[in-house]
Every structure is written in structure tokens, then in C-alpha cells.
Amino acid sequence: EPEVTQTPSHQVTQMGQEVILHCVPISNHLYFYWYRQILGQKVEFLVSFYNNEISEKSEIFDDQFSVERPDGSNFTLKIRSTKLEDSAMYFCASSARRVSGRAIYEQYFGPGTRLTVT
Amino acid sequence: SQQGEEDPQALSIQEGENATMNCSYKTSINNLQWYRQNSGRGLVHLILIRSNEREKHSGRLRVTLDTSKKSSSLLITASRAADTASYFCATVQGGKLIFGQGTELSVKP
Numbered sequence: 001e002p003e004v005t006q007t008p009s010h011q012v013t014q015m016g017q018e019v020i021l022h023c024v025p026i027s028n029h030l031y032f033y034w035y036r037q038i039l040g041q042k043v044e045f046l047v048s049f050y051n052n053e054i055s056e057k058s059e060i061f062d063d064q065f066s067v068e069r070p071d072g073s074n075f076t077l078k079i080r081s082t083k084l085e086d087s088a089m090y091f092c093a094s095s096a097r098r099v100s101g102r103a104i105y106e107q108y109f110g111p112g113t114r115l116t117v118t
Numbered sequence: 119s120q121q122g123e124e125d126p127q128a129l130s131i132q133e134g135e136n137a138t139m140n141c142s143y144k145t146s147i148n149n150l151q152w153y154r155q156n157s158g159r160g161l162v163h164l165i166l167i168r169s170n171e172r173e174k175h176s177g178r179l180r181v182t183l184d185t186s187k188k189s190s191s192l193l194i195t196a197s198r199a200a201d202t203a204s205y206f207c208a209t210v211q212g213g214k215l216i217f218g219q220g221t222e223l224s225v226k227p
Binding site: 042045 | 151153158159160161162163166206212213214215216217218219220
């Protein structure tokens with residue numbers, strides 16, 4: 001069964017450093033997402049991406065964050081200058097069609113990348 | 119926040135018992151979804167119920183939806199140790215999922 005993959009599984013970085021988290025969505029999916037989960041808290045939406053551009057982003061997704069689909073398979077999240085509060089589990093997800101009130105399709109989540117900022 | 123609270127926050131039961139988790143939300147919805155998260159892992163979609171449905175079954179899972187009370191429940195029957203996980207409800211707002219706080223279920227063998 002196709003699945004979303006993410007690398008690395010764990011990333012440790014120093015405050016102020018740049019990190020890039022990698023995701024390979026399911027191959028025929030068109031919509032891509034990043035979520036994060038701070039330890040012990042709920043999963044929070046960061047950004048959605050479709051047709052090579054950001055569809056929607058949350059307040060969390062400030063200028064320090066960027067996403068890119070550099071080729072036909074990868075989807076990356078970059079944090080330019082990491083802060084301690086960026087420590088969290090970051091999940092990539094993809095869906096065949098937009099998860100909206102009209103188009104009802106589930107999102108498939110990757111296993112996550114645990115980011116630790118020291 | 120679009121999403122309310124889930125209760126209980128934690129639930130511990132014996133294998134074979136039923137587990138019921140509740141979720142409340144604040145705005146009108148078109149559908150509500152339940153996800154499972156095993157410790158340290160990603161989220162797995164369990165079931166989706168549409169706003170015009172009141173109950174839905176999938177294997178040992180039963181989901182109910184009461185749009186008048188803006189609440190949903192997830193029932194896992196005949197629980198197994200492998201059901202130990204966190205369970206989240208999620209509603210859709212535009213193109214994104216809004217998750218609840220989750221219920222941490224522990225099933226003891």
C-alpha cells in the first residue's frame with residue numbers, strides 16, 4: 001500500500017540553524033500539507049500546498065518557514081533560523097483531492113520527523 | 119478555536135471491554151473524521167462521518183454524530199491491547215484538518 005515517507009526521523013539542531021525536513025507524498029496525490037505537534041499538545045496545521053503554490057497557511061507559518069516541491073516527488077519544509085519553540089514532531093500529509101466541505105477525501109500522514117532545537 | 123475538547127483525556131480499560139471517546143466542536147461541519155496515533159508515530163485515518171449521517175460502523179468501530187449538540191463519539195468494541203493509542207477527532211476548515219486534543223487510550227491485557 002502506498003504511504004507517505006519522511007526523513008529524517010529525528011533531527012537535532014542548534015538554535016539559529018536552518019533545517020530542511022523532507023517528505024515524499026503518495027505519488028498520485030495532488031495536495032500536500034505540513035502539520036506539527038508539540039509534545040503533549042494537539043496536532044496543528046501549518047501549511048497546505050497545491051499546484052506548486054501555498055494554498056493556505058496558519059499563523060504559525062511565518063517568514064521563517066517555507067515549503068518547496070523541488071521535483072515531482074519531494075515536498076520539503078524549511079525553517080530558516082530555528083528557535084527553541086520549534087521543537088516538535090512535524091508531519092507531512094497528502095491527499096488525492098482537497099480536504100474540504102465538498103471534496104471529502106482523507107489525508108494520509110507520514111510517520112513524522114522529530115525536531116529538537118537545542 | 120473551531121475545535122472543542124475531547125473527553126476523556128485519558129482512558130484505561132481491560133482487554134475485551136468497550137472504549138468510548140467523545141469529541142465536541144464549535145462550528146458547522148460537513149464531515150468529521152477520527153484518527154489514531156500510536157506513540158511517536160504518524161496519524162492513521164480511521165473513519166469519516168458526514169454531517170447528514172448519524173452513525174457509521176467500520177469493523178469494531180462505531181462513530182456517532184449529533185450535529186445539534188455539535189458532538190461525536192467513537193466506540194471501540196471488544197478492545198485489544200493493540201488498540202492502545204491516542205485518538206483524535208478532526209473537522210475540516212477550508213483545506214485543512216483541525217484536530218482536537220485527543221484521548222489517550224490504554225488497553226491492558
